[in-house]
Amino acid sequence: MHLPLLDIIDTIRTLGWGGAFELARNGIVLGSLYALIALGYTLVYGILKLLNFAHGDIYMIGAFIGFGVLSAFGGAGNPSIAILPLVILMFLAAMLGSGLLGVVIERFAYRPLRNAPRIAPLISALGVSFFLQNSVLLLTGGQRYNYGTFELGGDLSTATPGPLFRPAFTVDQRPVTWVQVLVVGTSLGLMVALTLVVSRTRLGKAMRATAFDREAASMMGIDTDRVIASTFFIGSVLAAAAGVMFGLYIGETYHFMGFLAGLKAFTAAVVGGIGSIPGAMVGGLLIGLTEAYATGYIGGQWSDVAVFGILILVMLVRPNGLFGARAIQKV
Amino acid sequence: MPDRTDLPAPDAAPDAPRIGVDDWVAQAEERRERGRGVSGFLGRGWESSPASAKLLVLVGLASTLPFWLNEGDLFSYGLYTLLYATLALGLNIVVGFAGLLDLGYVAFYGLGAYTYALLSSEHYGIHWPTPAAMAAAMAVAAAVGLALGFTSRRLLGDYLAIVTLFFGQAFVAFANNANPKVAGEGLTGGSNGIANVDSLSFFGYELHTTEQYFYLLLIVFTLAASALFFLNQSRTGRAWRALREDPLAAEAMSMPVNRLKLLAFMFGAATAGLMGTIFASIQTAVVAGNFDTSLLITLYAIVILGGLGSISGVIVGAIVINVTFEFLAPSSGHPELKRWLFYGVIILLLTRIRPWWRAAAVFVGTIAFGFAVHAIAHAIDPSWTSGHVVDAGRLAGAIEAWVILPTGKAKFDTVVYIGLVAAIIVVTQVRGWWRTIGMIPTLYLVAVVWENVLVEQPAVTRLILFGALLIALMMARPQGLLGTARVEIV
Numbered sequence: 001m002h003l004p005l006l007d008i009i010d011t012i013r014t015l016g017w018g019g020a021f022e023l024a025r026n027g028i029v030l031g032s033l034y035a036l037i038a039l040g041y042t043l044v045y046g047i048l049k050l051l052n053f054a055h056g057d058i059y060m061i062g063a064f065i066g067f068g069v070l071s072a073f074g075g076a077g078n079p080s081i082a083i084l085p086l087v088i089l090m091f092l093a094a095m096l097g098s099g100l101l102g103v104v105i106e107r108f109a110y111r112p113l114r115n116a117p118r119i120a121p122l123i124s125a126l127g128v129s130f131f132l133q134n135s136v137l138l139l140t141g142g143q144r145y146n147y148g149t150f151e152l153g154g155d156l157s158t159a160t161p162g163p164l165f166r167p168a169f170t171v172d173q174r175p176v177t178w179v180q181v182l183v184v185g186t187s188l189g190l191m192v193a194l195t196l197v198v199s200r201t202r203l204g205k206a207m208r209a210t211a212f213d214r215e216a217a218s219m220m221g222i223d224t225d226r227v228i229a230s231t232f233f234i235g236s237v238l239a240a241a242a243g244v245m246f247g248l249y250i251g252e253t254y255h256f257m258g259f260l261a262g263l264k265a266f267t268a269a270v271v272g273g274i275g276s277i278p279g280a281m282v283g284g285l286l287i288g289l290t291e292a293y294a295t296g297y298i299g300g301q302w303s304d305v306a307v308f309g310i311l312i313l314v315m316l317v318r319p320n321g322l323f324g325a326r327a328i329q330k331v
Numbered sequence: 332m333p334d335r336t337d338l339p340a341p342d343a344a345p346d347a348p349r350i351g352v353d354d355w356v357a358q359a360e361e362r363r364e365r366g367r368g369v370s371g372f373l374g375r376g377w378e379s380s381p382a383s384a385k386l387l388v389l390v391g392l393a394s395t396l397p398f399w400l401n402e403g404d405l406f407s408y409g410l411y412t413l414l415y416a417t418l419a420l421g422l423n424i425v426v427g428f429a430g431l432l433d434l435g436y437v438a439f440y441g442l443g444a445y446t447y448a449l450l451s452s453e454h455y456g457i458h459w460p461t462p463a464a465m466a467a468a469m470a471v472a473a474a475v476g477l478a479l480g481f482t483s484r485r486l487l488g489d490y491l492a493i494v495t496l497f498f499g500q501a502f503v504a505f506a507n508n509a510n511p512k513v514a515g516e517g518l519t520g521g522s523n524g525i526a527n528v529d530s531l532s533f534f535g536y537e538l539h540t541t542e543q544y545f546y547l548l549l550i551v552f553t554l555a556a557s558a559l560f561f562l563n564q565s566r567t568g569r570a571w572r573a574l575r576e577d578p579l580a581a582e583a584m585s586m587p588v589n590r591l592k593l594l595a596f597m598f599g600a601a602t603a604g605l606m607g608t609i610f611a612s613i614q615t616a617v618v619a620g621n622f623d624t625s626l627l628i629t630l631y632a633i634v635i636l637g638g639l640g641s642i643s644g645v646i647v648g649a650i651v652i653n654v655t656f657e658f659l660a661p662s663s664g665h666p667e668l669k670r671w672l673f674y675g676v677i678i679l680l681l682t683r684i685r686p687w688w689r690a691a692a693v694f695v696g697t698i699a700f701g702f703a704v705h706a707i708a709h710a711i712d713p714s715w716t717s718g719h720v721v722d723a724g725r726l727a728g729a730i731e732a733w734v735i736l737p738t739g740k741a742k743f744d745t746v747v748y749i750g751l752v753a754a755i756i757v758v759t760q761v762r763g764w765w766r767t768i769g770m771i772p773t774l775y776l777v778a779v780v781w782e783n784v785l786v787e788q789p790a791v792t793r794l795i796l797f798g799a800l801l802i803a804l805m806m807a808r809p810q811g812l813l814g815t816a817r818v819e820i821v
Contacts, residue, residue: 045489049489051489051492051493104756107760108756108760108802109802109805112806113805113806113809116805116809119426119430119639120805120809121805122432122492123631123635123805124801124802124805124806126628126631126801127797127798127799127800127801127802128798129798130624130628130794130795130797130798130801131795131798131799131802132798133798134794134798135752135795137791137794138748138784138785138788138792138795139744139745139784141788259624260500263496263497263500266493266496266497267497270493274489300508301504301509301510302508302509304500304501304504304505305504307497307501308498308500308501312482312494315482315490315494319490
């Protein structure tokens with residue numbers, strides 16, 4: 001009798017501590033991307049109680065805008081400007097473009113349904129997601145575009161990676177590359193910035209008030225429509241940053257990437273407790289680590305199933321997520 | 332109808348919730364609209380006839396289809412419409428009656444198909460009799476539905492949406508990639524799926540032809556629709572509707588809310604499982620790719636177009652969506668009809684503009700605008716207009732003289748497509764004359780995009796149109812074509 005469990009234990013033994021470290025590193029990098037996307041879900045849910053299915057596709061559009069800027073400046077093989085300003089430009093263009101897209105989607109597809117039955121905006125969101133995905137499929141013909149950032153500033157003929165893929169430091173001879181540092185660092189920075197915005201600024205206060213009770217907030221003179229639009233903008237900006245970072249790190253952009261990443265980020269938000277900002281961050285890391293370890297120890301084809309398992313487990317044990325407050329229904 | 336004077340005066344703000352007004356009064360405006368013309372007469376006649384008569388008329392009409400459609404058309408128009416309609420009926424229980432957003436519905440359909448394929452094919456060499464295999468498929472789907480519903484039963488409806496959406500994805504990933512070895516054979520056959528599935532056979536009578544399957548589906552559909560009708564009338568059906576409208580109030584009325592939700596969820600899953608078995612035997616193979624999100628969106632489009640919670644609406648939705656779907660299919664046998672349908676629908680929508688002279692202005696303006704743009708583009712560079720249309724039939728000459736069809740212009744597709752989406756968004760945001768003026772270039776852009784981009788990729792086009800349909804319906808008529816508007820009573 002052949003037990004699959006023995007195989008897994010065997011793999012864990014062969015990979016050893018070094019392997020475990022590498023998987024943890026990959027998981028943290030992936031997890032910080034999921035966390036960034038999950039923040040967008042959580043922000044919108046917190047304020048509108050709407051599951052914004054289109055959010056994953058905004059992330060995808062962000063990745064495509066980044067790719068567009070990269071190819072406009074000659075592509076990764078032969079960039080016409082220095083690497084640092086190019087990368088910054090990619091981030092800015094993608095974040096601005098996606099942010100505007102998020103605002104337009106909110107205005108066009110969700111705002112008219114503010115007072116409709118709960119299911120109406122959900123279905124509208126489903127429609128927007130499907131529309132964006134297939135529009136990109138139509139325009140790209142399903143082709144996968146590669147950022148090719150391994151080449152950026154490097155030399156393929158001698159297999160010299162660009163600066164992004166050179167090791168920043170090593171742990172026990174296992175390298176951590178600059179792009180991984182960039183992803184984790186930028187994500188952390190954005191999360192800190194978001195936390196500051198929500199807890200310290202006027203807009204953040206208005207957001208919290210609107211999330212608490214929209215009607216009461218509008219009676220207190222808060223322009224709730226503007227607050228909601230700003231929330232969509234912020235969420236989309238974070239998603240676009242994640243999209244560009246995914247492009248820089250993994251490289252492949254295609255029409256369906258938003259659905260898969262969105263689904264997992266969504267799960268991260270639910271696992272962490274939807275509506276909670278620290279919950280989204282922790283949830284993202286948890287999902288990223290689960291995926292990395294499932295891929296390393298069981299096999300890549302099982303990663304989706306493993307993440308689904310985590311989702312079910314959390315739903316059973318802590319129905320409101322790890323950081324979610326118990327929902328009190330007001331009548 | 333002369334005696335319609337009993338209708339109350341039109342309301343000043345029709346969208347706002349009204350105070351001290353009951354359902355009948357609140358919907359007076361709609362009845363007033365319906366009172367006019369031939370469509371009003373037919374609509375009233377339809378509404379006042381009993382449900383059994385409606386079903387009889389539909390089934391009677393449908394049963395004549397095999398006599399005047401050829402085999403290919405019967406398969407794609409008749410068979411698939413029925414398949415989608417019955418599937419949508421099951422989805423309607425969950426979404427329409429109970430108000431649960433089940434995004435893993437297609438996975439139950441797949442689960443039924445795979446169960447049937449495992450129990451009646453050469454894959455493991457098991458050949459159960461059809462009724463037993465069908466019952467097993469339904470039981471498996473219902474049991475998994477129960478287990479899945481159970482995990483999110485304590486939660487708000489939103490959590491169910493994400494759990495089921497992920498379940499659908501995990502199911503496809505499991506069937507496609509994981510394919511664990513059971514008894515020396517990959518359980519799901521991986522991306523190849525399971526081939527050589529037995530055809531259905533009931534007590535020695537085996538089904539082979541499209542016609543036989545069509546009649547089988549017609550019977551299944553009739554049974555499902557009748558069952559659903561009675562279910563809707565029953566205590567449980569009433570409880571579901573109460574639950575959908577206000578779960579909290581339902582609970583306060585001592586309804587077992589969680590049990591009712593699970594029940595609806597299971598009913599939906601079992602229906603999907605049953606349809607899965609029929610689908611598997613029609614296709615004689617099961618492949619995971621058949622159960623992805625595009626089918627989910629198609630089913631949602633059907634249920635929502637027809638009207639959530641309306642049984643006859645599901646039928647209308649299935650006919651409209653499937654016929655459109657097949658017209659737009661890449662291998663459609665009627666390429667020129669695609670275009671007629673497309674421009675026909677646009678002109679139909681144009682006639683909805685009131686007053687009529689505004690519609691006429693837009694129509695004439697669009698045609699004039701098109702010729703002007705064509706002439707200018709041609710004068711600047713002939714390559715802007717040197718393209719040719721695909722499968723246009725008799726319209727070819729007219730379209731080539733009106734729509735710009737550039738050759739060798741990279742990025743033209745992307746630019747006009749994004750331009751069109753932007754134009755539509757702008758037109759919906761402005762009011763009055765600006766909208767009328769804005770519609771002229773927008774409509775022309777629609778034609779340009781259609782001729783240059785959409786016609787060449789019909790498979791993607793139809794999915795885009797469904798996505799847009801869902802958004803547009805939610806804006807314009809959230810209750811769907813045949814659904815009754817829910818009135819918020821304060």
